[in-house]
Amino acid sequence: GAGVSQSPSNKVTEKGKDVELRCDPISGHTALYWYRQSLGQGLEFLIYFQGNSAPDKSGLPSDRFSAERTGGSVSTLTIQRTQQEDSAVYLCASSPKSGSYNEQFFGPGTRLTVL
Amino acid sequence: EDQVTQSPEALRLQEGESSSLNCSYTVSGLRGLFWYRQDPGKGPEFLFTLYSAGEEKEKERLKATLTKKESFLHITAPKPEDSATYLCAVQAGNSGYALNFGKGTSLLVTP
Numbered sequence: 001g002a003g004v005s006q007s008p009s010n011k012v013t014e015k016g017k018d019v020e021l022r023c024d025p026i027s028g029h030t031a032l033y034w035y036r037q038s039l040g041q042g043l044e045f046l047i048y049f050q051g052n053s054a055p056d057k058s059g060l061p062s063d064r065f066s067a068e069r070t071g072g073s074v075s076t077l078t079i080q081r082t083q084q085e086d087s088a089v090y091l092c093a094s095s096p097k098s099g100s101y102n103e104q105f106f107g108p109g110t111r112l113t114v115l
Numbered sequence: 116e117d118q119v120t121q122s123p124e125a126l127r128l129q130e131g132e133s134s135s136l137n138c139s140y141t142v143s144g145l146r147g148l149f150w151y152r153q154d155p156g157k158g159p160e161f162l163f164t165l166y167s168a169g170e171e172k173e174k175e176r177l178k179a180t181l182t183k184k185e186s187f188l189h190i191t192a193p194k195p196e197d198s199a200t201y202l203c204a205v206q207a208g209n210s211g212y213a214l215n216f217g218k219g220t221s222l223l224v225t226p
Contacts, residue, residue: 004158031212042119043159043202045213056213091158103149104214106158 002026004107006092012113013082021077021110025094032075033095033104034067038088046090049075082114117142117207121217128193128224136188136201136220144208148186150179151202153219159202162188193224 045059093104151159165181204214
């Protein structure tokens with residue numbers, strides 16, 4: 001079946017602009033996660049959704065970052081007033097349900113470049 | 116603070132030359148340890164989950180093992196198509212459902 005999809009695959013923006021990144025999880029997966037992968041760094045957790053609610057936002061680096069999920073499916077990560085340090089690959093993952101012992105399946109990522 | 120350290124950072128093998136990758140971890144209450152493979156420009160691909168010390172899992176030329184302090188990913192008779200970055204991640208009791216990743220081992224297998 002179809003995997004996790006993300007759009008756009010690449011986004012180049014100017015410092016100070018807002019960007020929206022989209023994630024379509026695997027159909028039926030109730031849990032959704034956003035991570036960030038910066039050059040030379042490991043994957044960094046940003047936020048976790050169970051259904052449409054976000055019980056864990058602890059990884060969001062600043063109040064410029066926000067995310068929402070609608071209909072228990074598609075999620076959007078928004079970065080306001082982008083900065084050069086926001087440049088990274090943003091990865092989305094989903095799993096069949098919340099809780100431990102559930103593998104997270106990743107999408108291909110969105111490469112964000114802030115000029 | 117939970118920590119995940121992978122070694123070596125990079126490894127070059129000749130085709131058929133077996134080796135092991137290491138993942139050392141310090142967490143409060145391990146729920147699971149995960150291995151992923153990541154090819155350039157792609158998202159991580161799930162390989163294994165290990166839950167308790169002593170557990171082992173195999174898939175083709177890969178075998179993952181787990182102790183109370185570390186996990187090994189053994190690669191037997193690797194082929195060039197095994198070249199990728201291998202990521203280790205832990206899910207801990209005090210971190211909700213987020214995965215805490217190491218920085219990965221970049222593996223290159225030459226013919």
